[in-house]
Amino acid sequence: MEELKEKLKVKGLKLTPQRRATLEVLFNNQGQHLNTEEIYAIVKEKCPEIGLATVYRTLQLLDEMGLISKLNLDDGCSRYEFNNHDEDHQHHHLICQSCGAVIEVELDLLDQLEEAIEKEYRFRIKDHKVKFFGICSNCD
């Protein structure tokens, strides 16, 4: 939360109760992949006067600041998750093509690939998004 205040100040932006509450919802629901409407519903419990447009604006902002990440599951809406900064990189996602489950993978193991890319394409990698599609252990 202090990090949010800092990053906002740098850009001349304000720390409002709405922004605070929205970030808290993401923080308190790690491991889930809430979409904007779902986040809106939860934020409203603590912050009943908040508008949906504000939630959209705030999520966009938090994503740009790197505090949360947008996740696209091709279900017609954007989903978000809190960025746990204990890790260097974003975790990966396993998406079951049978039941739709979304599993988080803490393994990274992309160093070799990233090194090869940086060398071969002279591309400075800052971040990545990796999704694997297949069949989860429950469905197999």
Next chain:
Amino acid sequence: MEELKEKLKVKGLKLTPQRRATLEVLFNNQGQHLNTEEIYAIVKEKCPEIGLATVYRTLQLLDEMGLISKLNLDDGCSRYEFNNHDEDHQHHHLICQSCGAVIEVELDLLDQLEEAIEKEYRFRIKDHKVKFFGICSNCD
């Protein structure tokens, strides 16, 4: 194109001029990442009577059949590219955060990671989508 006819027949679907033309557009524009409107505009040259809704339906169908792949660049629309079946896996994308360029990477090097995931999570991987964000050589 024969592959399309085969896969359609299996599902009891028909090979129409519209579907043929749409797949040809993707085939003839490999390396680009056309969105639906752009594809529509090109298809219209050869197939002027085609409707936009048909293009949407066809792209969805071709994606499901694995002949093309949807690509999400977070620019508010879906983009598609022809699947070159010479390779086993989808290629990766490098996305420049400065100029927006999208570069295709033929390196794979995910075997090690995929093996670890299959073992650790008992998840049978069928496909993957990998995006790297950073600064391309032109912008650096």
Next chain:
DNA sequence: ATTTTATTTGAAAAGGGTTATTATTTGAGA
């Protein structure tokens, strides 16, 4: 503590990509 000012918000409208509807047409097997 007030004042000031640029930022933020809520509500509602507008936007824009995508999907659904429906009558008509058509591919492909019988």
Next chain:
DNA sequence: TCTCAAATAATAACCCTTTTCAAATAAAAT
């Protein structure tokens, strides 16, 4: 050729997201 399920074109509907704008507010200046 005949038959019929599948596909199409046109357009309306959908729905997620963004914009608009007047009112409210955080935070710095006084």
